[in-house]
Amino acid sequence: MTLDNFGTWLEIDLDRIEQNFHILERTAGCKVMPVVKANAYGHGLEKVALRLEAAGASWFGVARIEEAMLLRGAGIKANILVLGHTSPTRVPHAIKENVTLTVYDFDVAKQYNEQSNAITAPIKVHAKIDTGMGRLGIQMDRSVEFLRYLQQSSCIQLEGIFTHFACADEPDADTTRFQMGRFNQILEQSGASENSSLLIHAANSAGALEFPSARFDMVRTGIAIFGLPPSQAVTLPDGLRPALSWKTRLISVKTLPPGHGVSYGFKYITKKEERIGVIAVGYGDGLRRTAGNQVLIRGKKVDIIGNVCMDQCMVQLDTLPDVQIGDEVVIIGEQNDAAISATDIANHWQTINYEVICGLAARMPRYYLKLNGHA
Ligand SMILES: Cc1ncc(COP(=O)(O)O)c(C=O)c1O
Incomplete structure (x- = not known):
């Protein structure tokens, strides 16, 4: 397989993802749960998890049980926590x-207990x-009672307690x-802070990086594993780098006369x-139909003009007289000195940035780079 086969594709550097994981482990000084929901933030669920498990990850976070099943199907043996809702029928x-x-x-806890009781194995x-x-999340005023209820339910095995921050970024x-104050209050009142067998966790990437006291036993990092900042307010540790590039190719170059419309609705008129080029990427791949998008060609930023179509869009090439059909075009990533x-x-x-990478369509081939070059 060579990259010439693809119209548009993603290049993913698993070495960087592994490096990011180790930097986060050193920074946090506790367990790091890579959050790999939404196809590992677009990077490819199974490939990312297999690499991180080999690098020592002992927990993975997903949003849905279907994602957990995909991980098991890929041979992941580590612990998996479904962070979202799971129907009791899936117990x-x-x-x-x-x-x-x-x-x-x-109610859901009661149904989990009944379901697991029926097959005489704890959930x-x-x-x-x-x-x-x-x-x-259970509300504060019922939290202590809820934790007691779980501990007393015969077929529920309470392994951990967690919360999630709204504004850590x-x-x-x-x-x-x-939020930390409230969480600590529940841990103390319930006796959980004395119980070393429970796994306590609270922090997402921003929480893990900005609030050392929120690290507890484990941090749940998604965006930082992929080398991206949660927001402008959060500084990433040195060495954390993005692992994904999004590329396509120039598939046509034409000279159009003055006054010629370009793309649906003629939003651009020459x-x-x-010189107008066509590149093989569109909103069906995750490139939004927003005016003013740019891409890199031969290390220069060029404008996407006219409406983005489902599978293609057009670029203005007057500043690049030497471009040729087949030239690589970068939507996300680096080219020469530009990025x-x-x-x-x-x-x-x-x-x-979360929405940008989670929106990278499944139809795009993910191409995994190996150390010092292509796989
Ligand atoms: C419960 C929970 N924990 C952790 C994360 C990871 O967040 P981030 O990608 O900001 O690290 C998420 C993601 O939204 C989440 O929903």
């Missing part, structure tokens, strides 16, 4: 595949406390400190005779 699958579920509600769970995020630290990051694109789209 037998979770037990069979040794997957840990999140519980945050008395492993982590209890999630809502210390202020207002998403999943914001410049203002007060909300995270407030002002003079112009466009997922964060640059997110800023342009007025969103976050």
Whole structure:
């Protein structure tokens, strides 16, 4: 397989992901759970997890049980925590595949207990406390009672307790400190802080990097594993680097006369005779139909003009007289001395880098680089 085979593709450097993992382990000084939901933030679930397991990861975080099953199918033996909701009907699958579920509600916990009782095997769970995020989690006033209930349920094995921060990536630290205070309060009141067999965790990437006291036994890092900053307010440790490039090729070059429309709706009309290229990437791959996108060709930023189509879009090539059909085009990554990051694109789209990389379509081949060159 060579890269010439592909119209648009992703190049993923697993060595960098492994390096990022080790830097985070050293920085945090506790267990690091790589969060690999949403196809490992676009990087490829199984490949990323297999590399990180070989590098020593003992826990993985996913959002859904389907993702946990894919990991088991790929041969992952490490612990897996489903961070989101799992229907009680899936409890037998979770037990069979040794997957840990999140519980945050008395009713669901009761049903988990009944399901596991029916097959006389305990279900492993982590209890999630809502210390202020207002998403999943048992509310503060019932948390201690909930933890006691779980510990007394015959077929539930309470393995861990966690919470999630709403604003750890914001410049203002007060909300995270407030959530931490509440979490510590529940750990103390429930006796969990004295119980060394429970795994306590709270921090996402921003929490792990900005709030050392939030590290507890483990941090759940997603975006930082992939070498990207959670926000402008968070500084990444030295050496953390992005691991993904998004590339395509120039597939056509034409000279169009003045006054010629380009792409659907003729949002761009040539002002003079112009050299217009077509590149093989579109919104079907995750490139948004937003005006003003740019790509790198021959180490220079060039404008995407006209509407982005599903599978293609057009570039203005007047500043690059020497380009040729087949030239590599970089949407995310480096070329010569120029670079466009997922964060640059997110800023342009007025969103976050998470959304850019999670939006990289499944149809794009993921090509895994090996040390010193291509696989
Ligand atoms: C519960 C939970 N923990 C950890 C993470 C990882 O977050 P980040 O990618 O900011 O490190 C997420 C991701 O959204 C999450 O939902």
